[in-house]
Amino acid sequence: MKDLASQLAQVKTVAIAGHVRPDGDCVGSCLATYNYINTWFPQIQADIYLEPIPNIFKFLNHSDKICNSCDSNQVYDLCIVQDCGDTGRLGPAVKYFKTAGKTICVDHHVSNSSFADENYIVPEASSTSELVFELLEQERITKEIAECIYVGIVHDTGVFQYSSTSAKTMNAAGILMEKGINFSKIIDDTFYTKTFAQNQILGQALLKSRLYLNGTVIATALTLKEMEQFQVQPKHLEGIVSQLRVTKGVEAAVFLYENEDHTWKLSMRSNGKTDVAEIAVKHQGGGHVRAAGATMEGSAEEIIYIICKEIERQLHD
Numbered sequence: 001m002k003d004l005a006s007q008l009a010q011v012k013t014v015a016i017a018g019h020v021r022p023d024g025d026c027v028g029s030c031l032a033t034y035n036y037i038n039t040w041f042p043q044i045q046a047d048i049y050l051e052p053i054p055n056i057f058k059f060l061n062h063s064d065k066i067c068n069s070c071d072s073n074q075v076y077d078l079c080i081v082q083d084c085g086d087t088g089r090l091g092p093a094v095k096y097f098k099t100a101g102k103t104i105c106v107d108h109h110v111s112n113s114s115f116a117d118e119n120y121i122v123p124e125a126s127s128t129s130e131l132v133f134e135l136l137e138q139e140r141i142t143k144e145i146a147e148c149i150y151v152g153i154v155h156d157t158g159v160f161q162y163s164s165t166s167a168k169t170m171n172a173a174g175i176l177m178e179k180g181i182n183f184s185k186i187i188d189d190t191f192y193t194k195t196f197a198q199n200q201i202l203g204q205a206l207l208k209s210r211l212y213l214n215g216t217v218i219a220t221a222l223t224l225k226e227m228e229q230f231q232v233q234p235k236h237l238e239g240i241v242s243q244l245r246v247t248k249g250v251e252a253a254v255f256l257y258e259n260e261d262h263t264w265k266l267s268m269r270s271n272g273k274t275d276v277a278e279i280a281v282k283h284q285g286g287g288h289v290r291a292a293g294a295t296m297e298g299s300a301e302e303i304i305y306i307i308c309k310e311i312e313r314q315l316h317d
Contacts, residue, residue, distance in 0.1 A: 001120040004033070004135040007078070007104060008041055015076040015100065016048040017093035019084040021234060024155025024190065026050070026083040027057045029106070029128040032136075032148035033080060035061055040140055047074075049093040054235045056190045057151065061144035075099045081116060083128035085109040085286040106131050108156075108164075110277050111286035123288070126169040127156035133172045146179035147186065154187055158242060163272070163290065194239075201230045205240045205255070212308045216315065218244045219254035219308070221264070221300035227257065234265065245269040252276065252311050256300050264303055267293045279310045 285294020
C-alpha cells in the first residue's frame with residue numbers, strides 16, 4: 001500500500017476503528033486518518049469508532065466526533081483498522097469490519113496476522129502513527145493532523161526512548177514540529193502530567209512489587225478493591241509497567257490489574273533479552289517483542305508464576 005489517497009477513490013463511506021482500551025497511538029493514528037479524510041475528502045462520510053478515550057487526548061481535533069457505541073448497522077464501503085493485531089481486539093466495531101466492502105489494516109504489532117483485504121504491517125516501525133504519516137502526502141498534513149500523529153509517536157516510543165525509535169521516526173517528528181504544533185506542551189500534558197490519584201496508585205503498585213528470578217523480573221498486581229480505594233480506572237494505570245521496567249538489573253517487568261469480571265489484564269515490558277510478544281501470543285494476547293499484553297484467568301500469584309516460568313525458559317535458551 002503506497003498511500004491512503006488511492007484507497008479512497010470511488011469510496012463513499014468509511015469506518016475507522018482501533019483496538020479496545022485505546023492508547024495514545026491508537027487514538028492518534030485513528031484521529032489523524034479521520035481528520036485527513038474529513039479535510040481533503042469532504043464528499044466521503046467518515047465515522048470513527050473507539051471506546052471512550054482518556055481525557056488527555058480530548059484536545060485533538062474532532063475527538064468529539066468519536067462514536068463510543070456501535071449501535072448503527074450501516075454497511076461501509078471501506079473499513080480502516082489501525083493499531084490492532086486481530087479482530088478480537090476490535091471489540092463491538094468488528095461488525096463494521098465484517099460487513100465492509102473492503103478492509104485495510106495499518107499496524108506495527110509483530111503478532112498481526114494480516115487479517116484485512118489490504119495490510120500495511122511494519123513491525124519495526126515505532127508506531128502505527130508513524131505508518132499513517134508515511135501514507136499521507138506531507139503537504140496535506142495540517143497542524144491538526146500533525147498533532148494527532150505526534151501524540152501517537154510520542155506515546156508508543158515513550159517520548160523517543162524505546163528501541164523502535166529510528167532515524168525515520170525522528171525525521172517524521174521533525175516534519176510534524178514544522179507544522180506549528182506545540183510539541184513540548186503535547187509531551188508534558190499527555191505523557192508526563194499525572195493526577196494525584198495516578199501518582200498514588202503508582203506508589204501502591206511500586207510498594208507491592210516483588211523481584212523474581214534472582215532480580216531479573218519485577219512484578220506487581222492491583223486488585224479491583226485497590227483501584228476503587230484510589231478512585232482510578234484502567235486508563236489511569238498507563239505508565240506503571242514502564243516505571244517497573246527501568247528498575248536497575250531487571251530484564252522484564254510484569255504488571256497485572258484486575259478486570260470487572262475478575263480476569264487479569266497483563267502488561268509486559270522487556271529490556272531486550274525476552275520476547276514478551278511470544279509469551280503474550282501463547283495466552284491469546286499480542287504486541288511487540290519488548291511490549292506486549294494479554295488477559296488471563298486465575299489468581300495474580302498464579303499468573304506471575306506462569307509468566308516468570310516463560311521468561312526463565314527464554315533467558316536460559
